[in-house]
Amino acid sequence: MHRGCVITVGELGEFGVISRITGRLSQSPAVLLGPGDDAAVLTAPDGRVVVTTDVLIEGRHFRRDWSSGYDIGRKSAAQNLADIAAMGAEPTSLVVGLGLPADTAIEWLDALTDGFRDECALAGTGVAGGDIARSEIVMIGVTALGDLGGRPPVTRSGARPGHIVAVAGRLGYAAAGLALLRAGLASGAVPASEGVPGTGDAPGEGAGGSGGLPPGLVALVDAHRRPRPPYAQGPEAAGLGATAMLDVSDGLLQDLGHVAAASGVGIRLDPAALPIPEIFAEAAGVLGDEVDPLDWVLTGGDDHALAAAFPPDVRLPPEWTPIGEVTAGEGVQITGHPTMSGGWDHFRG
Amino acid sequence: MHRGCVITVGELGEFGVISRITGRLSQSPAVLLGPGDDAAVLTAPDGRVVVTTDVLIEGRHFRRDWSSGYDIGRKSAAQNLADIAAMGAEPTSLVVGLGLPADTAIEWLDALTDGFRDECALAGTGVAGGDIARSEIVMIGVTALGDLGGRPPVTRSGARPGHIVAVAGRLGYAAAGLALLRAGLASGAVPASEGVPGTGDAPGEGAGGSGGLPPGLVALVDAHRRPRPPYAQGPEAAGLGATAMLDVSDGLLQDLGHVAAASGVGIRLDPAALPIPEIFAEAAGVLGDEVDPLDWVLTGGDDHALAAAFPPDVRLPPEWTPIGEVTAGEGVQITGHPTMSGGWDHFRG
Structure with missing residues (x-):
């Protein structure tokens, strides 16, 4: 491809996109088996697991002209991680289902991925797996898992x-x-490129x-x-x-x-x-x-x-x-x- | 509302829809805390949890003119439950994120819900929670959790x-x-109404x-x-x-x-x-x-x-x-x- 061209997720293809995403992620300490198999395997030391899911849809929950990919990743992760915290639990991982238009720039997806990674890091966890499909608009399904550490929910x-x-x-x-x-x-x-610091919202x-x-x-x-x-x-x-x-x-x-x-x-x-x-x-x-x-x-x-x-x-x-x-x-x-x-x-x- | 009118999810509203869905579901035996809180709580007796997620998008993974709501529910559940089985695990629950057009007939959503319920029952589990949002087309994010029963994945x-x-x-x-x-x-x-038997595909x-x-x-x-x-x-x-x-x-x-x-x-x-x-x-x-x-x-x-x-x-x-x-x-x-x-x-x- 030519230098300066925008590479799209359609050009990279499903497996290229998945490999691109997993290459940018950090592992949660709870992950025993990460992306690349039929399912991920996580520790659940408490013997119970807390689980919550949210679906976020372009135009309804976010606008790409109002929020960067990075911000949308941060926010999508945050709202699920907050649900885990609200049960009194610590998050152990996120899994993410993505619907993306084929003409989505890979740079936007990179930013989204980084947003997920950085927000998860703030909560001490990471993305353990996911799925990706073509869609006319961006759609994000996020599921967070957590551990209660012996406490009642x-x-x-x-x-x-x-x-x-x-x-x-x-x-x-x-x-x-x-x-x-x-x-x-x-x-x-x-x-x-301006939203990458993972430390919060510096003025x-x-x-x-x-x-x-x-x-x-x-x-x-x-x-x-x-x-x-x-x-x-x-x-x-x-x-x-x-x-x-x-x-x-x-x-x-x-x-x-x-x-x-x-x-x-x-x-x-x-x-x-x-x-x-x-x-x-x-x-x-x-x-x-x-x-x-x-x-x-x-x-x-x-x-x-x-x-x-x-x-x-x-x-x-x-x-x-x-x-x-x-x-x-x-x-x-x-x-x-x-x-x-x-x-x-x-x-x- | 008039007898014979089609009731839509938009008319029922978010909380009405959620209540309608949860009223049709059967509980998984692994569920300690089901729908209605920030998150569900499940047993994870193995001390590990298997997790997989899929995103299904109308026109891409299913067509509403080719498959009933019931069938789409069955299929959406099945493909995730199969991923859990493929790790050698038994499913403990599903969580489901739904994007639905506001004009979706509540009867269609009922059928979708029944499909999820019946397919989960075939695998010995149930839907433990979910999320719902308005969308221009139907989008389904499914996450399945499972337990390895002491076996290696x-x-x-x-x-x-x-x-x-x-x-x-x-x-x-x-x-x-x-x-x-x-x-x-x-x-x-x-x-x-013709797809309700949960016993498989009778000719x-x-x-x-x-x-x-x-x-x-x-x-x-x-x-x-x-x-x-x-x-x-x-x-x-x-x-x-x-x-x-x-x-x-x-x-x-x-x-x-x-x-x-x-x-x-x-x-x-x-x-x-x-x-x-x-x-x-x-x-x-x-x-x-x-x-x-x-x-x-x-x-x-x-x-x-x-x-x-x-x-x-x-x-x-x-x-x-x-x-x-x-x-x-x-x-x-x-x-x-x-x-x-x-x-x-x-x-x-």
């Missing part, structure tokens, strides 16, 4: 009246970033794709592109005796509503305790009068914070912010506010 | 010169059925969708719609000391080529030993002079037979048919024939 149903509700990780950042993208105030995917990392936004707002756009779930806080919460936990993927109100329903309790949030960073006011100012940053915190998905209930005598580490308490009622209330609800329905939203 | 790399090569299950049936469908000699998906089961074909040929079309992997023969082969194994998904020649390459050996097939059922001659006759049934056996994918190498002193049970031997050479040869190759590349095919 932290489900959604153990919250009891009097328990403390606390969150770890960020709330509303991704929603604020998405609002900036939707308003056309930031646009363009970060080129793969300005995504500046190349955010059209001259102030650095603080760029960080919000980056939060949409690359969520930062607090992986270590999942097993930590389990160790502290958390009675219910989930990751906030559809919005705090909606997701805590799931905890309330599954536990047969109510949850009352203290609005003064909800963390609303100052940068949200700046973002709201840029977007206009209609915007209330509290909405981002209460209904914004995609940051993959962890929300958990703890017995009242638990001393919470600093990563956990108490935001309310479990009551004998039902649903989620906010002190001083009328009943609210909101969130994301994948068929209606 | 049977990889592709252990075949040694002098070993016997044998197959269990069907070869070429699905390819013959696909040829009939492509020739327009059979068409139309089997309605969900005529699919007759409603095969346009008056003779029963023998209908069985071939059904084989394309619902493969019958020999699940029990995977762990059986492992117990007998199989040194290499895989499931035939891209064609016998191509797949045995993977075993030869991974093991650093050659494989010589005895054409007289290859099972070519009489019905293939009838199908070839209907299709015309160009068709050689041996091609279906050698290059047809999608039946998910198991192919394995065994030490020469192993007494093979009747489900296993010896078809050749491992040699000191390389590649796959057929005694008396020039070197052949063939199979399926998902980007080039």
Whole structure:
């Protein structure tokens, strides 16, 4: 092929693509047998295995003009790894099914692969296998496995009246970033070559794709592109005796509503305790009068914070912010506010 | 809603759809925590877990006018469960990611769900969880987990010169059925209500969708719609000391080529030993002079037979048919024939 030509996955062929992908990946320490056979084999030292799966579809969960391949890989891995953490488990591997258009540039796939690899590394794991097929649009099926290390899984149903509700990780950042993208105030995917550092979201990392936004707002756009779930806080919460936990993927109100329903309790949030960073006011100012940053915190998905209930005598580490308490009622209330609800329905939203 | 109206997944909404699906499923005995939380929890008594994933895309892996939702569910489950069997493992669960158009009739989704449930039941397992999202076409990401029961995994790399090569299950049936469908000699998906028996492919089961074909040929079309992997023969082969194994998904020649390459050996097939059922001659006759049934056996994918190498002193049970031997050479040869190759590349095919 000519120097400078874009090589596509169609030109490389199925086995060439698979070999290209596996060559860029790092192995999870739990992998006993990696890619290249009918199936992978992993350690499951606990004698149980935690498993979760998500499907991400171009135009619905991501846009290639808003997020680079690297960012899409990071985000796709992150949302599954967060589900493992939300059970109180440590991830042991990811497997990934990819549908790709034949004209996808191999460089884009490389970036996607690197994003998966780097996000997995942040959570102490790697991609153990996958499958690839031709598709008209990009479609990503991600399955994550995890190990409970002898702890009971932290489900959604153990919250009891009097328990403390606390969150770890960020709330509303991704929603604020998405609002900036939707308003056309930031646009363009970060080129793969600028997104490679696997250490998180250094300010300005995504500046190349955010059209001259102030650095603080760029960080919000980056939060949409690359969520930062607090992986270590999942097993930590389990160790502290958390009675219910989930990751906030559809919005705090909606997701805590799931905890309330599954536990047969109510949850009352203290609005003064909800963390609303100052940068949200700046973002709201840029977007206009209609915007209330509290909405981002209460209904914004995609940051993959962890929300958990703890017995009242638990001393919470600093990563956990108490935001309310479990009551004998039902649903989620906010002190001083009328009943609210909101969130994301994948068929209606 | 009015009686007689088609209810769509868009009308039911994400949580309605999930509830509808989970209500139709049977639980795998390995499931400790099923659908409804961030992740499922399964037993992994072996201390290791086998995992495999596949992505199936409408128009590429299945057609809704050629296969019913029920058949697509059966087939999607089967190809992953066969991968678990090919490692010598027993399946412990499936997780399924679904992309669905909003106008998908809920009845079609019910049939798909039933297909997953029934195929899993044939393999002694069930669906433990999943995810659902809106998509322009149907996309199915399936991940299967399995347990090795203390046995070593049977990889592709252990075949040694002098070993016997044998197959269990069907070869070429699905390819013959696909040829009939492509020739327009059979068409139309089997309605969900006719496909419900979970006991396999009783002759005529699919007759409603095969346009008056003779029963023998209908069985071939059904084989394309619902493969019958020999699940029990995977762990059986492992117990007998199989040194290499895989499931035939891209064609016998191509797949045995993977075993030869991974093991650093050659494989010589005895054409007289290859099972070519009489019905293939009838199908070839209907299709015309160009068709050689041996091609279906050698290059047809999608039946998910198991192919394995065994030490020469192993007494093979009747489900296993010896078809050749491992040699000191390389590649796959057929005694008396020039070197052949063939199979399926998902980007080039």
